Each structure stands twice: as structure tokens, then as C-alpha cells.
């Protein structure tokens with residue numbers, strides 16, 4: 274594993290904050306640097322869906338049983354901090370993941386509106402031709418959502434709706450979520466053992 278790998282992670286106010294948390298859990302097992310931005314709405318939905326209280330994100334991660342690789346680093350930024358590293362194209366990173374991605378943030382990215390650090394970091398990765406992976410969450414999708422996904426994909430984003438797979442016989446919500454996160458890690462070329470590869474003794 275490349276010890277210098279840098280991944281930007283954003284958690285928006287769409288339902289499914291567990292996707293962002295499981296992604297962090299998987300990433301932090303590796304010796305990589307994570308640059309985390311949680312939107313204001315993301316904080317509120319995280320609180321509603323997981324019981325997290327805004328006081329200490331690090332103790333929340335501990336409560337969730339999330340452990341850090343000795344060489345992993347987690348940097349956290351406010352959504353309004355345009356002085357943070359991910360706001361600049363000169364910050365070389367190995368990819369950004371927005372998990373989950375709200376329709377609002379998707380719309381801002383598709384329209385090129387860099388109104389907060391998440392939008393700006395996504396815009397930067399598109400202009401610098403670096404990986405941008407979106408896990409847009411909404412259902413049903415209206416034509417505006419569909420058009421925004423199309424535009425973001427045309428601009429270079431990878432659109433990965435969080436659609437869990439069932440062919441590996443999941444037994445829990447964690448298994449379902451991990452079936453999505455495994456595909457995200459594949460995109461980032463980060464080794465994992467969250468799910469068995471198809472054809473690898475699946476019954």
C-alpha cells in the first residue's frame with residue numbers, strides 16, 4: 274500500500290450516512306491520509322441516523338469500533354473552510370468520494386457552483402482529471418437528478434448509486450453497506466476483504 278495515498282471523503286445530508294462511516298472504517302485500516310468534510314446537513318443527518326453528537330467525531334468513531342492503522346491520518350475540515358488543502362488544484366490527491374451525495378450537492382457539482390468546500394473540492398478534482406466518485410442517494414429520481422448525474426459523469430465523475438448487491442447472501446445491514454463500499458475501494462484501487470470476489474467460492 275502506498276503510504277502517501279491521499280483520499281478526500283465527504284459526507285452530505287442525504288440518507289445513508291452509514292456509507293460514509295463504513296468507508297472511513299475501511300480506509301482507516303490502511304496507511305493513508307484522509308481529508309474529511311462533513312456538510313452542515315451531513316452532521317444533522319448523521320446525528321439522526323447514527324446517534325452521533327457533534328461534540329467529538331473521533332470518540333464517535335471509537336464508539337463505532339473504528340480503529341486506525343498506525344500510519345493513517347484523519348484530517349477534518351469545516352464545509353466553509355476554503356483554505357483547506359482539498360480546495361486547491363495544487364493539492365495532489367488520489368481521489369475524492371462523496372458518500373452519500375445529496376441531490377443538492379450533485380446539482381452544485383453539475384452546475385459548477387463551488388459554494389462550499391465539498392463542491393469546490395469536487396470541482397477541483399474534475400478540472401484536474403482526478404477521480405471523483407459520487408454515491409448519489411434519492412428515490413425516485415426526477416429528470417433534473419438524472420440530467421445532473423449525466424453531466425457530472427460527462428465531466429469525469431464516477432456515478433455509483435449505493436445499490437447493495439444480494440448475490441453474496443448478506444446477513445446484516447453492514448454486509449449490505451460493505452457490498453457498496455467494496456466497489457468504491459475497487460475504484461480507488463485500495464485492497465480490501467469486505468466481500469468475496471465473484472467466482473471465489475460463493476455458494
Ligand SMILES: Cc1cc2nc3c(=O)[nH]c(=O)nc-3n(C[C@H](O)[C@H](O)[C@H](O)COP(=O)(O)O)c2cc1C
Nearest residue numbers: 285286287288312314315318375376377378410411
Ligand atoms: C433525515 C433526512 C434525510 C434526507 N435524505 C436525503 C436524501 O436521501 N437525498 C437528498 O438528496 N437529500 C436528502 N435530505 C435533504 C438534504 O439534507 C438537503 O437537501 C441538504 O440541503 C443537503 O445539503 P448538503 O448537500 O450540503 O449536505 C435529507 C434530509 C434529512 C433531514
